[in-house]
Amino acid sequence: MRDYSITKQKDEWWNAEVTDNYGNEYQNYFETYWDAGVWILYIWENEDKLVEMTENKDKLLACAVNQCKEIDKRTNKR
Numbered sequence: 001m002r003d004y005s006i007t008k009q010k011d012e013w014w015n016a017e018v019t020d021n022y023g024n025e026y027q028n029y030f031e032t033y034w035d036a037g038v039w040i041l042y043i044w045e046n047e048d049k050l051v052e053m054t055e056n057k058d059k060l061l062a063c064a065v066n067q068c069k070e071i072d073k074r075t076n077k078r
Contacts, residue, residue, distance in 0.1 A: 002044060006036045016040055020047035024054075 013029040016036035030036040
């Protein structure tokens with residue numbers, strides 16, 4: 001499922017778009033074509049870690065929301 005695109009329009013930086021094996025899409029801008037390519041390789045080499053980080057971030061957010069709900073219940077707020 002991996003895919004990538006590096007494009008450039010006049011007077012703009014290089015636009016890099018990449019899809020990893022999990023179907024996650026990333027996009028970033030770079031001053032040079034080389035830097036864009038290095039970033040794409042970085043994404044592919046670290047895709048397992050990036051997915052894990054995203055999952056952990058989602059779990060932390062869910063936990064924070066639940067804690068806020070509990071605080072609201074204790075203080076009778078809705």
